[in-house]
Amino acid sequence: MEIVLTKNSKIKNVDFENLEFGKIFTDHLFVCKYSNNNWGTGKIMPYDNFLISPSARVFHYGQAIFEGMKCYRSDNDSLILFRPDENFKRFNKSSTRMAIPEIPKNIFFDGLTELLKIDKDWVKKGDGNALYLRPFVFASEPSINASEAIEYTFMIICCPAKSYYGNQKxxxxxxxxxxxxxxxxxxxxxxxxxxxxxxxxxxxxxxxxxxxxxxxxxxxxxxxxxxxxxxxxxxxxxxxxxxxxxxxxxxxxxxxxxxxxxxxxxxxxxxxxxxxxxxxxxxxxxxxxxxxxxxxxxxxxxxxxxxxxxxxxxxxxxxxxxxxxxxxxxxxxxxxxxxxxxxxxxxxx
Ligand SMILES: Cc1ncc(COP(=O)(O)O)c(C=O)c1O
CATH class of the missing domain: 3.20.10.10 (D-amino Acid Aminotransferase, subunit A, domain 2)
Incomplete structure (x- = not known):
């Protein structure tokens, strides 16, 4: 896997006590592309905007699926992913339904674990605190032909989270x-x-x-x-x-x-x-x-x-x-x- 680390971590500027869900992302993301009937080599790189064609099929036909999972920090500082095998299985179940090629297990898990090791300081201790992980895949092929794509992009982004509705009912x-x-x-x-x-x-x-x-x-x-x-x-x-x-x-x-x-x-x-x-x-x-x-x-x-x-x-x-x-x-x-x-x-x- 190729790894490019950021030179400017954002973590010092984040107020972890007052997080609005889904607005702040960690320093890095994982990306892996699919073309010629194959998934390529994964890459970890600084979280940033990227270029995509206006004709990418995802914008026109919505061929995209995602997962939502959390990593927790224990009192003795281990990082724990909760039942990630289940997310992996559901990811591919969703992909199959949307005619997206399944992602191999090693790409999914290597991406998750390497990203977590690099951005580990973003996983905070304490009840309700977690790092929310968002693996997703979308049809990135430039074409507005209304059929399934032949090129896809898989990514994992992460955002620090407090419990969603706090303690309200x-x-x-x-x-x-x-x-x-x-x-x-x-x-x-x-x-x-x-x-x-x-x-x-x-x-x-x-x-x-x-x-x-x-x-x-x-x-x-x-x-x-x-x-x-x-x-x-x-x-x-x-x-x-x-x-x-x-x-x-x-x-x-x-x-x-x-x-x-x-x-x-x-x-x-x-x-x-x-x-x-x-x-x-x-x-x-x-x-x-x-x-x-x-x-x-x-x-x-x-x-x-x-x-x-x-x-x-x-x-x-x-x-x-x-x-x-x-x-x-x-x-x-x-x-x-x-x-x-x-x-x-x-x-x-
Ligand atoms: C529509 C829908 N139902 C239920 C759930 C709860 O699923 P899980 O417990 O795997 O997060 C989710 C969240 O992922 C959802 O999006």
């Missing part, structure tokens, strides 16, 4: 008009266009006072799918219910980790379709105890209020919510305070 709206994903579509892929398509309905929800949307199925808006960049969990009575992953729901890595940790804690977990009717019934009977979202950016985010058909419903304020208990368990693994699930941690040395 959010207000979400159950969507009844717009859809995020359809059967047979690309909802299970981290395709760039899935996110662009959410912005307009989410901006309407924001005007109405909600931070996020709970997406429902595209056929009749009866079953609950996921929210923004989170999978959803519902505590009804003494059961924890989450929708099964499908071709319209992203197979979240936090989701599968929380299912495992909840089962370890003897919580009864059901992965099955949950309808809005069931949710409203539980709410009316006083059995709906918690709703929380799970995702790399937020880890676990409790939902305080949900809106449905122009009415708002508040969740009870519990003394010991499952969301907090599970978040602590997961954080303890991520920050290496717990010796459990060693196989979920990739330590960078």
């Amino acid at each position: 959010i207000k979400v709206k159950i969507e009844e008009k717009y859809s995020r994903a359809a059967k047979g579509g690309v909802g299970y892929a981290k395709a760039a266009g899935n996110y662009a398509a959410q912005f307009y309905p989410t901006s309407i929800a924001k005007e109405e006072g909600y931070q996020q949307i709970i997406w429902t199925d595209s056929n009749n808006h009866k079953s609950i799918e996921e929210a923004g960049t989170m999978n959803l969990f519902f505590r009804i009575g003494d059961k924890l219910i989450t929708s099964p992953t499908s071709d319209s729901i992203l197979d979240g890595i936090t989701r599968k980790s929380i299912i495992k940790l909840a089962k370890d804690s003897k919580i009864h977990v059901e992965e099955r379709i949950i309808t809005v009717d069931e949710l409203m019934n539980a709410q009316n009977k006083g059995e709906l105890m918690e709703i929380f979202g799970t995702g790399t950016a937020v880890v676990i985010l409790p939902i305080k209020t949900f809106g449905y058909q122009k009415n708002d419903f508040n969740l009870p304020d519990l003394k010991n919510p499952w969301s907090l208990m599970l978040k602590k368990k997961l954080n303890d693994i991520q920050y290496d305070r717990s010796a459990e699930y060693e196989n979920w941690k990739l330590k960078i040395s």
